[in-house]
Amino acid sequence: AQKVTQAQTEISVVEKEDVTLDCVYETRDTTYYLFWYKQPPSGELVFLIRRNSFDEQNEISGRYSWNFQKSTSSFNFTITASQVVDSAVYFCALSEAHTGNQFYFGTGTSLTVIP
């Protein structure tokens, strides 16, 4: 079973629009971490955020914000006022305490921002 589901395969938005990328996870652990990475066309995964299971506070970093809701097992990512440079594939990942250090990645959401 997929531990991390990113149901949106591809999204296109016009520049300056807001966009939300969905991430739903599945785990039986009470201690776990969630991550978001950006993969631009160059291919390198760029770390965006790390959140532990005990901290449900939403986080904002510039135009990026994250909404963590344990009740729905979701960790959604919103880009406000999108820019062309935001075009990339975005991955959500889960790391569980009992399975150690391996990350479980979703299948990614390809975001295209149209100028």
Added chain:
Amino acid sequence: GAGVSQTPSNKVTEKGKYVELRCDPISGHTALYWYRQSLGQGPEFLIYFQGTGAADDSGLPNDRFFAVRPEGSVSTLKIQRTERGDSAVYLCASSPGLAGLQETQYFGPGTRLLVL
């Protein structure tokens, strides 16, 4: 400082050949990870090193895959008798290895392997 580096960036080989992929982690990072990313998919875990030892190799698909990290820094992923299905991007990541579990992993640019 320098990030994770991987060589070669691209590798084309023929079915049945042996290949080695190299990863140089961020200086001082004791934890090192290998992942494989197929087209249109997310990375899939292969193996994790803490220092010189493989702490978790549960993701290696079969015994044709092997990885080493003899001095606790550079790691080499070795694939014997390559098959066309091995074609993918092989990603390496490292983390400090100090805080225990669930550290942020920092990824290299990957090696694109194509088996003809």
